[in-house]
Amino acid sequence: MTVHRPTHLDATLDRTVVLGYSRIGFRVRSRAWPPFPPQALKGRTALVTGANSGIGKAIAAGLAGLGASVTLAVRNTSRGDVAAAEITVAVPDAALQVERCDVADLVDVREFAARFLGKTDRLDMLVHNAGVMPTSRTESTQGHELCLATHVLGPLLLTELLSPALARAAAAQVILMSSGGMYAQALHPNNLEYRTGDYHGATAYARSKRMQVALTPALADHYAGEGISVHSMHPGWVDTSGVATSLPKFHALARPLLRSPADGADTAIWLAATDGLPSGRFWHDRRIRPEHYLRRTRDRSADRDRLWQFCAAATGLAIG
Numbered sequence: 001m002t003v004h005r006p007t008h009l010d011a012t013l014d015r016t017v018v019l020g021y022s023r024i025g026f027r028v029r030s031r032a033w034p035p036f037p038p039q040a041l042k043g044r045t046a047l048v049t050g051a052n053s054g055i056g057k058a059i060a061a062g063l064a065g066l067g068a069s070v071t072l073a074v075r076n077t078s079r080g081d082v083a084a085a086e087i088t089v090a091v092p093d094a095a096l097q098v099e100r101c102d103v104a105d106l107v108d109v110r111e112f113a114a115r116f117l118g119k120t121d122r123l124d125m126l127v128h129n130a131g132v133m134p135t136s137r138t139e140s141t142q143g144h145e146l147c148l149a150t151h152v153l154g155p156l157l158l159t160e161l162l163s164p165a166l167a168r169a170a171a172a173q174v175i176l177m178s179s180g181g182m183y184a185q186a187l188h189p190n191n192l193e194y195r196t197g198d199y200h201g202a203t204a205y206a207r208s209k210r211m212q213v214a215l216t217p218a219l220a221d222h223y224a225g226e227g228i229s230v231h232s233m234h235p236g237w238v239d240t241s242g243v244a245t246s247l248p249k250f251h252a253l254a255r256p257l258l259r260s261p262a263d264g265a266d267t268a269i270w271l272a273a274t275d276g277l278p279s280g281r282f283w284h285d286r287r288i289r290p291e292h293y294l295r296r297t298r299d300r301s302a303d304r305d306r307l308w309q310f311c312a313a314a315t316g317l318a319i320g
């Protein structure tokens, strides 16, 4: 099997950050990529969270364009319906369903999963895309810090609840949309809820994206027996309303360099559409990337175990 390691040029782009994460990196790398075969995902089913805008909408459109039947899981179905209508303009025969799910609310996740399993027997692709960057410490309905709830707890619970449908697929893929921001953050196993220290939304965001990457190998092991692969990835710097709202200065400065949502969606679509990839790895621009560049972010297996046990307890799942 092909080992998806970066070339020297590709790795150098990654280390420069600005070149690699911007539209420049995407342009350079994507020149070598073959197009997806038409209807590559015909007959497959996908679920994308936070699919009403930005990268999530582009992922849903890309998967639908390859023939998949796609559920847009959104917290506001009016916005979801608008997104579905826009996708249908680009992909007239798109098979789309819009469902309400607030992934930060664990009760809502359980209700959504029960509804979904009542309608759908098999799920081939589950893309945990929904993301937030709060301006001040905010708690979910169950009292968890919002980045933790949205990026970690909700996705873990949803994956586990939908695992029977994922296990019925020939080779199901679960994708966690992380961020390059996680490179700056270590795990904080004693402060996963960010209850101590000055709260910064960007730090909370990056810590929770680090948790996604740290959990990916354990999730891959956990689901290996059911034939479910788990990947984390980062999309690069993408021009979305989320970035414009949460990071207005960065958005204004970097805008000419930002990728389009379709560029940011590419690796998720590629992961979902490519069989035989190794599970449990961190990806960017269709290549496995290092999980750490800085010594200070490296975690111990005991820290990852504590994170796993914490998540199991917080979600009420017997995944320990």
Ligand SMILES: NC(=O)c1ccc[n+]([C@@H]2O[C@H](COP(=O)([O-])OP(=O)(O)OC[C@H]3O[C@@H](n4cnc5c(N)ncnc54)[C@H](OP(=O)(O)O)[C@@H]3O)[C@@H](O)[C@H]2O)c1
Pocket (backbone or CB within 6 Å): 049, 050, 051, 052, 053, 054, 055, 056, 073, 074, 075, 076, 079, 101, 102, 103, 104, 105, 128, 129, 130, 131, 132, 150, 177, 178, 179, 180, 234, 235, 236, 237, 238, 239, 240, 241, 242, 243
């Ligand atoms: N853009 C970038 O440069 C970049 C870089 C690295 C990683 N990412 C990641 O990529 C993903 C998409 O980001 P984006 O830039 O496309 O952001 P975006 O335009 O703000 O989209 C985020 C989506 O998530 C949804 N969402 C937020 N909380 C939710 C919840 N509790 N339940 C369900 N849906 C929820 C939002 O729904 P509403 O419309 O209801 O708010 C929205 O549809 C995020 O995970 C983000 O962290 C983005």
